Amino acid sequence: MNAVLKNTTSTQWEPAADQVIVRAENIAKYFDVSPPWLNRVLERQKRAILHAVDGVSFEIKRGETLSLVGESGCGKSTVARLLVGLYTPTLGRVNFFGRDLREMNSQRGRSLRQKLQMIFQDPYASLNPRWRVADIIAEPLKAHGLMKDKAQIIARVDELLQQVRLAPADKLKFPHQFSGGQRQRLSIARALATKPEFLVCDEPTSALDVSVQAQVLNLMKELQREMGLTYLFISHNLAVVHHISDRVGVMYLGKIVELASRTTLFKTPRHPYTCMLLDAIPDLEMSGRARTPVGGEVPNPLNPPAGCTFHPRCPHANARCRVEVPLLKLYRHPGGETQAACHGVEENRI
Numbered sequence: 001m002n003a004v005l006k007n008t009t010s011t012q013w014e015p016a017a018d019q020v021i022v023r024a025e026n027i028a029k030y031f032d033v034s035p036p037w038l039n040r041v042l043e044r045q046k047r048a049i050l051h052a053v054d055g056v057s058f059e060i061k062r063g064e065t066l067s068l069v070g071e072s073g074c075g076k077s078t079v080a081r082l083l084v085g086l087y088t089p090t091l092g093r094v095n096f097f098g099r100d101l102r103e104m105n106s107q108r109g110r111s112l113r114q115k116l117q118m119i120f121q122d123p124y125a126s127l128n129p130r131w132r133v134a135d136i137i138a139e140p141l142k143a144h145g146l147m148k149d150k151a152q153i154i155a156r157v158d159e160l161l162q163q164v165r166l167a168p169a170d171k172l173k174f175p176h177q178f179s180g181g182q183r184q185r186l187s188i189a190r191a192l193a194t195k196p197e198f199l200v201c202d203e204p205t206s207a208l209d210v211s212v213q214a215q216v217l218n219l220m221k222e223l224q225r226e227m228g229l230t231y232l233f234i235s236h237n238l239a240v241v242h243h244i245s246d247r248v249g250v251m252y253l254g255k256i257v258e259l260a261s262r263t264t265l266f267k268t269p270r271h272p273y274t275c276m277l278l279d280a281i282p283d284l285e286m287s288g289r290a291r292t293p294v295g296g297e298v299p300n301p302l303n304p305p306a307g308c309t310f311h312p313r314c315p316h317a318n319a320r321c322r323v324e325v326p327l328l329k330l331y332r333h334p335g336g337e338t339q340a341a342c343h344g345v346e347e348n349r350i
């Protein structure tokens with residue numbers, strides 16, 4: 001533990017091999033979306049509990065990027081919010097530098113909390129339009145009580161603007177005077193103000209044009225190398241995920257159904273849902289894999305199918321799939337190592 005913190009204070013990042021920064025242990029988040037009590041009584045409606053995230057486990061090592069990908073509503077943003085402590089898990093726990101994230105709200109957890117920041121999809125919504133850039137970027141420094149001296153704060157704002165390839169003079173402008181890509185750079189500068197170790201990035205480039213997306217992704221990769229940052233990256237776009245990730249987790253209805261290194265996942269996907277997602281994009285790894293598009297809609301999360309929740313859309317579903325929930329298990333194969341939750345993979349028929 002001390003060794004971990006020693007790294008955070010040194011100016012030169014020294015990677016410690018296999019150091020786990022964050023660990024999600026079987027986390028779940030349930031939302032009570034029941035109608036009001038009176039409606040329930042009069043209309044004889046039941047309580048409705050939505051399992052947005054339902055038993056998700058993973059760990060992320062220092063300097064690594066783990067991406068979570070999946071269709072809208074599969075629980076990506078809920079995992080992101082659990083990871084930065086914006087939500088408390090209904091079950092399970094999030095471990096950050098070996099400490100339960102719940103401790104972060106205590107006095108003792110304060111110094112660790114500044115090591116963890118989040119970047120959101122819409123840079124305009126997350127930047128106060130009435131504040132000048134200097135105040136926006138300096139806000140976390142003041143909130144965490146890291147700097148009080150005015151000249152010191154201005155110097156730090158200038159440094160942060162340069163780190164995200166903007167000019168110190170930009171600190172006098174307002175957010176509306178920037179392009180979308182530049183505004184996302186401002187969000188990144190603000191997130192970096194407290195010298196975080198771990199950044200949760202929820203669709204940070206989805207609102208940007210494709211050409212600008214690549215610039216922001218490249219900047220994020222450069223900053224990761226320079227500062228030894230660790231990322232949890234959320235996206236529904238597999239091309240973006242391919243560009244930025246070391247490992248990829250595929251989510252379906254609140255669960256991770258496949259988790260593997262980027263190369264293994266893109267070259268030799270095992271879970272039928274991953275194959276379906278890959279069928280929708282160009283063959284990024286040029287694997288030459290046969291493609292069989294699968295259609296269908298994501299089921300209602302309030303009334304998910306029994307057994308494997310993907311079974312109504314899966315061309316490989318059998319009787320077992322319709323009743324038994326598949327568990328995430330590790331498989332070693334010629335393409336590498338894959339964790340997959342699929343009876344077909346276990347039965348060696350996929």
Ligand SMILES: Nc1ncnc2c1ncn2[C@@H]1O[C@H](COP(=O)(O)OP(=O)(O)OP(=O)(O)O)[C@@H](O)[C@H]1O
Binds near residue numbers: 071
């Ligand atoms: N605060 C909340 N109250 C009730 N239900 C919620 C809440 N937040 C999320 N949900 C539900 O939980 C599920 C997962 O939502 P989440 O926002 O995590 O999905 P997502 O994968 O980020 O989707 P998208 O790609 O559209 O951003 C959805 O069914 C959503 O409607």
Ligand code: SF4
Binds near residue numbers: 308
């Ligand atoms: S468990 Fe069955 S239904 Fe689910 S993905 Fe695997 S083969 Fe398809």
Ligand SMILES: [Mg+2]
Binds near residue numbers: 076077078
């Ligand atoms: Mg989301």
